Amino acid sequence: MRKLWLSAAARRRTHASLAQTRKQALSQACGAADVQLQQALSRPEPLCCRREGAKGPETAGKIFDPLRLAEMGGEETLSFFRHAELKHGRVAMAAITGYLFHINHIHFGGDLSPTAGVTFEQLSALPAFEAWNVVPLLGKIQILGTIAGLEHASESLNPAGHYMKGGTPGDVKFLVRCP
DSSP states (O other): OOOOOOHHHHHHHHHHHHHHEEEHHHHHHHHHHHHHHHHHSSSSSOOGGGTTOOOOGTTTTTTOOOTOOEEESSSHHHHHHHHHHHHHHHHHOOOOHHHHHHTTTOOSSSSEEEEEEEEEEHHHHSSSHHHHHHHHHHHHHHHHHHHHHHHHHHOOOOOTOGGGGGGGOOGGGGGGGOO
């Protein structure tokens, strides 16, 4: 078997050639990206970026709306989208927090259901989806009922008004106990 050895000078020429090729490819890619950026900046601003109080410093004074959802309807539609985004973000944060507690085996002490003989420690030892299957039906109904009650309260019991009728999207004042 014949081995191919390159001299040091040949290796340097090869590395220099590869570096030059990389620089050319990078400059071409950056040029294409600059063209795309200029095209994106030349488009008119979405409707939401022209509204007062709808700007954020993290996006250079504009709202991040690449799908232009703010143009799909009026103020009520935009409020609905904002409320849904905030609500789903909060649900996702709660879900990941619960999942992290579960996979780290952090749990309450005692029984989840004394009649079914299920303890929190038993649930903690199971994978997440199997743990849900072990929860008794009445427990699942309680969980879903709590979620439905919070949804109802957020839609109808907010003292500041409904978010589609002048209230603030994502407002949780319905949780505050009024004297």
